[in-house]
Amino acid sequence: MSGPTRDTVAPPTGDMSAAEFRRFGHEIVDWIANYFEHIEELPVLAQIEPGDLKAQLPASPPEAGEPMATILADVDRLIVPALTHWSHPSFFAYFATSTSAPGIFGELLSAAFDVKSMLWRTSPASTELEEVTLDWLRQMLGLDAGMSGFIYDTASVSSMHAIAAAREGVELRIREEGMSGRKDLPLLRVYASEQAHSSIDKGIITLGLRQRSLRKIPTDKEFRMDAKALADAIDEDKRNRILPFCVVATVGTTSTSSIDPVPAIVEICEQHKLWLHVDAAYGGALLFGNRFRDKLRGVEAADSLSIDFHKLLWQPIPCSAFLLRDARHFDTIKLHADYLNPENHEDEGIPNLVTTSLLTSRRFDALKLWISFQALGRAKLAAMIDCTIELATHAAEVIRNSPRLELVCAPELSTVIFRFVPSHAEIDANRLNAALRQHLFDHGIAVIGHTRVHNRQCLKLTLMNPTVREEQIQLLLRTVADHGEQMERDWSAV
Numbered sequence: 001m002s003g004p005t006r007d008t009v010a011p012p013t014g015d016m017s018a019a020e021f022r023r024f025g026h027e028i029v030d031w032i033a034n035y036f037e038h039i040e041e042l043p044v045l046a047q048i049e050p051g052d053l054k055a056q057l058p059a060s061p062p063e064a065g066e067p068m069a070t071i072l073a074d075v076d077r078l079i080v081p082a083l084t085h086w087s088h089p090s091f092f093a094y095f096a097t098s099t100s101a102p103g104i105f106g107e108l109l110s111a112a113f114d115v116k117s118m119l120w121r122t123s124p125a126s127t128e129l130e131e132v133t134l135d136w137l138r139q140m141l142g143l144d145a146g147m148s149g150f151i152y153d154t155a156s157v158s159s160m161h162a163i164a165a166a167r168e169g170v171e172l173r174i175r176e177e178g179m180s181g182r183k184d185l186p187l188l189r190v191y192a193s194e195q196a197h198s199s200i201d202k203g204i205i206t207l208g209l210r211q212r213s214l215r216k217i218p219t220d221k222e223f224r225m226d227a228k229a230l231a232d233a234i235d236e237d238k239r240n241r242i243l244p245f246c247v248v249a250t251v252g253t254t255s256t257s258s259i260d261p262v263p264a265i266v267e268i269c270e271q272h273k274l275w276l277h278v279d280a281a282y283g284g285a286l287l288f289g290n291r292f293r294d295k296l297r298g299v300e301a302a303d304s305l306s307i308d309f310h311k312l313l314w315q316p317i318p319c320s321a322f323l324l325r326d327a328r329h330f331d332t333i334k335l336h337a338d339y340l341n342p343e344n345h346e347d348e349g350i351p352n353l354v355t356t357s358l359l360t361s362r363r364f365d366a367l368k369l370w371i372s373f374q375a376l377g378r379a380k381l382a383a384m385i386d387c388t389i390e391l392a393t394h395a396a397e398v399i400r401n402s403p404r405l406e407l408v409c410a411p412e413l414s415t416v417i418f419r420f421v422p423s424h425a426e427i428d429a430n431r432l433n434a435a436l437r438q439h440l441f442d443h444g445i446a447v448i449g450h451t452r453v454h455n456r457q458c459l460k461l462t463l464m465n466p467t468v469r470e471e472q473i474q475l476l477l478r479t480v481a482d483h484g485e486q487m488e489r490d491w492s493a494v
């Protein structure tokens, strides 16, 4: 077998000379700076049809490498037109997150270090930065000392870990005995509102709990969990020998950004000794500042919390925090392996993240977080978050003042739900709003979201990019109203 020779292997990374590394590294950073400077000039939506990119790429892998300059030219020629630009000021769909310069630098450096942060010994900086950044987070959010956790890739993983930890609280020895084939287990129950994110359902399925284990609690007219309905559901389940063990409250739901009434839910959880997981993937950011933190009252009592840095906190994906109130619950999945973290080799008090986290190899995401926290500081982050909420408030005001638009939900966070209101009763408003959104896509005007509220098709703006200006929002909403009127005229004429 022939391995790499001295001719083919060049420093510094074994695949490229130092001179080339510098040249292309600088070129790429310049390229990125230009990308952001000119992003507004790019069409926000990918300019291709399904399959177009694949058709332009060779069907089989290259046998010999190509020059880096050719590959970078291909990024411009092939990849950029196939991108929908999430950091574009006309991108308002899903969680319209934009990244941040410190976050990008952190990604670059962590790719260079490429440490796999499972053991302290293999990655002291990563292990300790993860502890420090999460503790800084805890302090910035005003949470109790002692809350600690992990940086995971996504809130989906955090919520699954939270439900697994909660399940151990029922003392049915599920860790040791499992669930399959056991006749002694009652139906275990988790409660979440009918607006909770699908990752809660998926966590339940993955954990081997039956889908029936998740009871969806109705919401009030503002899409917040109905606390009275929760209390009634728990009582009813107990009467039917179903075993409640966990409630998931959402602060910032995906569809409308509603915030569950956490203080009332905390009371119910305390009364029934249930674990409270707060899915703060989206809304947790409000705790960074003082202006809106009252909306999240009660969150500090959670047993566990997930919060995404790749949503309102401008980190390049992935980056999500999982915090547990009582570190003893990390034992839920605590394991030692002879080849990795043998029990008797573990130094007293030295944390090996692999022992209690779901992941073995883990990214050095704490680096980008640490760089971002240092570069921006809590105050700037809080101001950026406030700014997105002000943009949403402004958008809502513009919609309220527009005779052709209806504000469907007042924004709790940075999400605005609205619709175009046809003036002719015979026009199907649902169809028209769906077509209107498509029209904005087709004409490259903007990428906006959609959702159904009370069975009505709605348009949705998520205003998470702090570089967006109020004038851009006004222009977009005027364009939506104008195009809606035009479409209505066209449809009426048919």
Ligand code: PLP
Residues within 6 Å of the ligand: 095, 153, 154, 155, 156, 157, 197, 199, 250, 252, 253, 254, 279, 281, 282, 308, 320
């Ligand atoms: N929870 C809420 C409220 C969400 O809106 C989302 C994602 O959109 C998630 C959880 C899942 O987040 P992630 O993509 O980080 O798994």
